[in-house]
Amino acid sequence: MALWPAFVAAPVAIFAPAAHAAVYLSVEQAQQAVFPGARFTQEALALPDAPDRKLWRVSEGGWFIVDAVFGKHELITYAVGLGADGSVRGVEILEYLESYGYQIRDAAWRRQFAGKTARDPLKLDQDIRNISGATLSCRHLTDGIKRLLGFYESALKQR
């Protein structure tokens, strides 16, 4: 261990958190991160296939969309900002929620996270920092972003 004065080995402790969650940005914070200074007007959506999707028109032109994707064990809520020409202005993760139970698709279980913000930490084990060995693919997320670009082409471009 002489090489590594900075590494302090712990007695190995293994635990299984009920859920590991991170809240990164609120919708409002993400809006200002992608379109600083702009104003946002929410527009109604009734999409049975995408119940989590929300849409805002941006004052300077363009759109701000929030949606969620499910993996086998994770739920990621994310935002995509589209410029007036439909190009991607920015992608931000709002929330990441991971669980190895089957609860993640259970709306009632997920409601405990609703309305939480980065300044209002969850009472779960969400402050578990520095996790090595995840290698969760973000394929669901990139597929989700592609779906939103398709949604823009088919539904938003002409609005």
Next chain:
Amino acid sequence: MSRLSSNVRRARPLLGTLVEIRLPREAAGAIEEGFEALERVHRLMSRQDSESDVSRINAASAGNVIAIDPWTMAVLQRAKEIHALTDGLFHWEQLEMLDSAVHVKQRVRLTLDGIAKGYAVDRAVDALRRAGADCGAVNAGGDLRVFGKQPEPIYVRHPRSPGKLVHIGQVAEAAVASSGAYFSAAEFFDPRTGKVVKPGYGITVIALDCTTADALTKPCLLEPNRSSVIAARFGALAVVMQ
């Protein structure tokens, strides 16, 4: 937890995974600089993007000389060194390195997937520091680096039960990367034999920089009994988790 509320965390999908940057709230303005460095590595080294340096090298016919970015050159040079110092356990394509270009002597199928994420983390940490952050962390899908004086706890996913987290200790100014059959029966290619290996264990490497930590996970995974010796050549530590 005052420590939590004094931090800012942001995450974006990059390098095929979720990348998180965490900084003290007073240094939050530096975050964008960190993501710019990560995005630059993503653009240069992605195999999906046909304009990337890696794709242009792979598209080149034998005999072509391809100009590349200094960052791509740095990764190629480090990959070649690690190949030499791990007795070929780290994969390397036969490319001749010129000043700011590579000579493709024969067609190659280059991938920097085993090292580029770690390199991106290192460049992001440099950028964050230059932008005024004196401590923080960058985590690219499990390849992470913490910087600053404050020791940070490190958790590793249990290789056969990824919902369980193993607290392995604390580090300051160090990088940690892990590899193993986490979420599926992952398969690893042994560049010496051409055979496919399915490990039932996980490897965690702790090094001074994330490029080294990331790149060493695979050689150590292929030779778990020699992993401490291999890691020691780089001043790193290797932990095998059964």
